Amino acid sequence: MSDNPYPCGTNYAPPGDPRTRSRRWFLQECGVGLGAIALGSLLGKEAAAASAADPLAARTPPLPARAKNVILLFMGGGPSQFEMWDYKPTLARLDGTLPPAELLEGYRSAFINPSSKLLGPRYKFSPAGGAGLHVSELLPHTAKVLDDLCVVRSATTDAFNHAPAQLFMQTGSQQFGRPSFGAWSVYGLGSESQDLPAFVVFNSGKKGPSAGAANWGSGFLPTVYSGVEFRSVGDPVLYLSSPDGLTRDLERRTVDAVNAVNRQNLDAVGDPEIATRINSYEMAYRMQASAPEAVDLAAEPQHVLDAYGAKPGEPSFANNCVLARRLVERGVRFVQLFHESWDQHGNLKRDLEQNCLDTDRASAALVTDLKQRGMLEDTLVIWCGEFGRTPMVEGGDDGRDHHPNAFTMWMAGGGTKPGLVYGETDELGFNVADKPVHVHDLHATLLRLLGFDHERLTYRFQGRDFRLTDVHGHVVEDLLA
The missing domain is CATH 1.10.287 (Helix Hairpins)
Incomplete structure (x- = not known):
């Protein structure tokens, strides 16, 4: 590239060139283009110029960063917190009875039938870890790494349908067209890899995510920041x-x-x-x-594959977890794993058991593997779905409906506080009773772990400065180590 005093990496237009008379050229090329304004404010002029020349160049965030990479384990469909994380003795005692009338007073949702009876947890729970959190028998492997996890039992969202809720969790909006969390991360940090995409996506389970590729899209950001979907078998x-x-x-x-x-x-x-x-x-x-x-899993030692339950040549969530670690080792900034579907409107026990069998061992092994390699300190692992499930039964006696009011998620590494159990729900698990963490708050906290002020990581589009948290959100300081 020739010497160039202009921050957008283009050649100087000599006098008389039509570009010198073009308003569009002036706005796009002279450092006051929309993207240049955003990056100039966020990163400084020198970093903005480097970004314009190479949009994926690695950049130093403006604030002290706890994490430099992210692995997002997304359990699409809405995992039931009542069978996994949020043990409710009162709910178990009242199993089969109608919920108190005051619980549903003033509450309206297409997924809440006031005549549905309460459904107690279908599995046994036992205390685990130093905090003594009761964990389901469905999660024997995750229970063993509980002291490395930061468990949030008071997550809450605004959406109760799958596609809008997935978009909201990924982009901070229920509408299509906004950048995903992964795209925002790469926009701000660039990539440490010259030979692999900055943002890689894997899918496993029965089907793909309800919101489709918008879950890893770049929205109005340049498409260089969008996720690239990899296959776990054959050519990636x-x-x-x-x-x-x-x-x-x-x-x-x-x-x-x-x-x-x-x-x-x-x-x-x-x-x-x-x-x-x-x-x-x-x-x-x-x-x-x-x-x-x-993506050559055959290069992994057999004891590592066994720890994850991975089998080369067979597509699975376990294989994808190993691949996520391998990609992060090679400088990939953001790896997103989708596993569908946790949408147990019926066949709760059968399908939930299979989902946990598919994911529990590998999720725990990923945390342990990263820790043993010294990578967990600056790799942020996130396990979540788009919402939770109702404490009432749906239909017969073996299903739960969508529930945005309260659900459970966990994080590990990347500057999160290990061994923490944060927030709680009421005695029936219907609403958050203490320390709510809204999706916007979660996004603000995750960006802070990456070294960004969520109010300043912006991009100007259609005359407005947009951000991941829209006009909401605050950093939950208690979740930070």
Whole structure:
């Protein structure tokens, strides 16, 4: 790239060039473009200039950071806290009776039937860890690492349908078109990997997430910050392998030729999506060598695979957990694992047992593995769904409905307080009784762990400064180590 005094990485337009008379060019190219304003305010002029030249360049956050990487374990569908984390003796005692009338007074929801009877927990609970939190028999492996977890039993959200609730948990909005938490993280921090995407996504379980790719989308941010979906079997990305007869040298020369044209177009137009296209071609070329090695589970020692319950060649949540650790080791900033579906409107025991069998061992092994490798200190692991389940039965006697008022999630590492059990619900688990953590508060806290003030990590779009927490949220200091 030639010497350039302008922060957006484009060549200087000489006098008389049409660009010098273009308002659009001036706004996009002279350091007062919308993205440049946002990054200039957030990171400073030098960092903003570096970001414009390489949008995925690693950047230092403005505040002291506790975490530099994130692994998000998303249990799509709404895991039942009553069968896993939030033991309610009163609910067990009142099993089969109608809920108190005052509990539902003034409450309206499509998923609350006032004539539904209370449903006590279907499994045994036992105290675990130093805090003595009662944990279900469905989670024997997670119970063993409880002292490394920060468990929040007072999470609450605004949405009660799957797609809006997943979007709300991921983007801070129930509407499509907003950047995901992963995209915001990469926008602020860049990537430490030159050979792999900054943001990688895996899916497992019966189906994909209800909100689809919007869960890892970049919204109005440049698409270079969106997640890249990997497969856990075969080529991680389709068509990554070269066709027969195409040499590595020819591929390199082809990419160089295409990107030379793209750079000319970028200089003339200034569209950040052209920079994304250039980055995509370069990343795809480098990934042909780096990605197969990164996802090669056969390279893992057998005792590690056994700890996770992973089996190379068989797609599973366990395999994806091992891959998440391998990618973070190689500098990937954000790895998101979706496991669907936890939506047990019926067949609660059968399906919940299978989901826990699929995820409990691997989730606990991931925390232990990161800790043993010295990576847990700066890797933030998050386990959550989009909402919880009702304390009342749905339909017959083996299902629970959606419930946004109160649910449980946990975090580990990355500056969170280990061994903490935070917040509690009322005696029936219907509402938060102490220390509520709204989704906006969660996002504010997670960004603070990454070194950002959630009110200042913004991007100007359509005349407004947007942020992950919208106009809400506060950092829950008690969750920080």
